[in-house]
Amino acid sequence: MSLVGLFNVAWSDYAPALRDGLIKTLEFTAAGFAGAAVLGLVLALMRLSPLRLLRLPAALYTELFKNVPLLAIIFLTYFGLVSVGVRLSVFQAGALSLVVFYASYLSEIFRSAIAGVHGGQQEAAEALGLSRRVTFAHVVFPQALRQALPGTNTMLVDLLKSTSLLVTISAAELMSQGQLIASETFRALEVYAVIAVLYFAVCYPLSQILLWFERQVRAGVPLLPRRRRRMRVVRSMLEQDAVA
Amino acid sequence: MSITRAPGEPPHLAVRIEGLFKSFDGRRQVLDDVHLNVPRSKIVSIIGQSGGGKTTLLRCVNLLERPDRGSIEIDGEPIFSGERVVRRSLAKLRQKVGMVFQRFNLFPHLTAVENVMLAQIHGAHVEEREAMERAVQLLRRVGLGHRATAYPEQMSGGEQQRVAIARALALRPTVLLFDEPTSSLDPESTGEVLRVMRELADDGMTMILVTHELPFAQEVSDWVVFIDGGRIVEEGTPLEVFQQPREERTKAYVANYAAHFEGGLEEAERVMGLKPAGTAGHQS
Numbered sequence: 001m002s003l004v005g006l007f008n009v010a011w012s013d014y015a016p017a018l019r020d021g022l023i024k025t026l027e028f029t030a031a032g033f034a035g036a037a038v039l040g041l042v043l044a045l046m047r048l049s050p051l052r053l054l055r056l057p058a059a060l061y062t063e064l065f066k067n068v069p070l071l072a073i074i075f076l077t078y079f080g081l082v083s084v085g086v087r088l089s090v091f092q093a094g095a096l097s098l099v100v101f102y103a104s105y106l107s108e109i110f111r112s113a114i115a116g117v118h119g120g121q122q123e124a125a126e127a128l129g130l131s132r133r134v135t136f137a138h139v140v141f142p143q144a145l146r147q148a149l150p151g152t153n154t155m156l157v158d159l160l161k162s163t164s165l166l167v168t169i170s171a172a173e174l175m176s177q178g179q180l181i182a183s184e185t186f187r188a189l190e191v192y193a194v195i196a197v198l199y200f201a202v203c204y205p206l207s208q209i210l211l212w213f214e215r216q217v218r219a220g221v222p223l224l225p226r227r228r229r230r231m232r233v234v235r236s237m238l239e240q241d242a243v244a
Numbered sequence: 245m246s247i248t249r250a251p252g253e254p255p256h257l258a259v260r261i262e263g264l265f266k267s268f269d270g271r272r273q274v275l276d277d278v279h280l281n282v283p284r285s286k287i288v289s290i291i292g293q294s295g296g297g298k299t300t301l302l303r304c305v306n307l308l309e310r311p312d313r314g315s316i317e318i319d320g321e322p323i324f325s326g327e328r329v330v331r332r333s334l335a336k337l338r339q340k341v342g343m344v345f346q347r348f349n350l351f352p353h354l355t356a357v358e359n360v361m362l363a364q365i366h367g368a369h370v371e372e373r374e375a376m377e378r379a380v381q382l383l384r385r386v387g388l389g390h391r392a393t394a395y396p397e398q399m400s401g402g403e404q405q406r407v408a409i410a411r412a413l414a415l416r417p418t419v420l421l422f423d424e425p426t427s428s429l430d431p432e433s434t435g436e437v438l439r440v441m442r443e444l445a446d447d448g449m450t451m452i453l454v455t456h457e458l459p460f461a462q463e464v465s466d467w468v469v470f471i472d473g474g475r476i477v478e479e480g481t482p483l484e485v486f487q488q489p490r491e492e493r494t495k496a497y498v499a500n501y502a503a504h505f506e507g508g509l510e511e512a513e514r515v516m517g518l519k520p521a522g523t524a525g526h527q528s
Contacts, residue, residue, distance in 0.1 A: 120345065123308060123349065124350075127338055127341075127345075128415070129334070129339040129367045130367050134366045138366055142353045143351075146353065231393050234357050234380060235393060238380070238390070
């Protein structure tokens with residue numbers, strides 16, 4: 001088959017469907033990742049708590065959802081919960097599945113990142129009379145974030161790709177749109193090749209941006225405007241004195 | 245001059261420690277009835293073998309380590325008494341007692357100037373601009389104004405330790421604690437850090453210093469405490485402890501130290517850059 005023969009679908013007709021699917025995919029990704037990051041951080045902090053009462057449930061949660069396939073979780077939330085009277089929309093069920101599944105992985109990444117901050121840091125903060133809250137916010141968390149970044153970024157891209165599993169509950173994301181187009185045109189190879197390219201076209205730049213971000217952070221580039229302003233002021237203070 | 249037993253002297257004591265006991269795991273006695281008074285503007289060096297209890301004693305002063313019993317006063321205010329912490333706000337106490345660690349423990353995600361600013365802003369609630377000016381001024385004081393926007397990993401060990409000293413000074417502490425501040429530094433960096441510490445001493449800063457740098461201790465200290473097995477074995481002026489030690493253990497420790505350097509203490513001082521070459525005589 002020639003390359004020209006491969007492209008027979010009238011793609012201009014399907015462009016809006018693909019665009020909508022792509023937007024839906026990004027919505028699932030954003031909602032799923034934001035929720036998973038928050039829940040993952042809470043779980044990580046629970047697991048690092050000295051209280052067994054907090055540690056144990058968090059550990060159970062992590063082990064449970066790490067060892068159940070995402071597809072099973074999607075089916076449970078969308079088809080399963082209905083039978084106990086919980087009726088979730090497709091979006092709610094899909095996003096919730098992503099949140100509970102990825103929170104377990106992120107909590108592991110966050111936990112090791114927080115635990116990996118050197119004990120001397122905590123001690124130095126303590127010796128400076130910093131409160132526990134300030135110590136966490138300004139000493140432990142920023143360092144843990146740097147540690148957690150590579151693993152977290154991998155998970156974000158993985159989550160985006162996993163939204164394709166939501167095709168099983170017809171979530172109107174990119175894969176579902178592909179399935180619809182394929183069933184209308186009967187050109188599975190062409191359609192799914194295009195869909196695959198679209199996933200790649202989103203995921204590759206995303207992971208490159210995240211890598212760039214990682215490098216920036218590692219190089220110590222101040223990311224918060226407040227810190228950048230501060231550094232500018234300090235530099236100008238030093239320059240003034242050099243002139244004077 | 246006697247520091248620990250000063251009858252009648254109005255005690256402008258920066259630190260007062262009475263009958264301090266501490267054991268780890270309830271068994272190994274690391275501090276065994278330790279008494280130590282540090283008057284304002286004086287410098288006390290604590291020397292002795294590793295594991296003798298020096299560092300633990302130092303860490304008790306700002307309660308990073310909690311004693312089993314005894315009493316500790318900072319600036320005339322009791323912070324630990326009997327078996328309890330009596331000071332309500334540990335944070336306020338620690339602002340009065342600055343600490344410099346062996347491994348610097350700078351915050352690696354912050355620049356030098358931010359390291360010096362952090363506790364001012366988030367601990368003492370100083371205005372940003374004021375904190376910044378003070379931080380820059382302190383960095384200059386330790387000779388690092390030009391490195392203000394560098395990150396710790398971009399700095400040498402000696403520079404990092406000087407930033408750590410500036411950070412400890414930022415809250416205007418009553419007393420500074422140094423826990424082997426030069427033990428992880430090369431000789432050149434050691435010289436830099438000791439120079440800064442000597443300047444602080446000249447400015448009248450109260451300091452407690454745990455160190456293996458005996459020549460430096462001899463030079464800057466007003467009082468030297470030799471601690472072994474959790475007990476103060478001997479104490480006195482630097483001259484007494486280093487030149488005429490009374491106790492066998494002190495003699496052995498000082499002699500052992502000097503033996504590491506062919507020329508004895510004099511040579512050791514020269515090697516560490518504390519004395520110009522030539523004063524050690526004919527030594528190579």
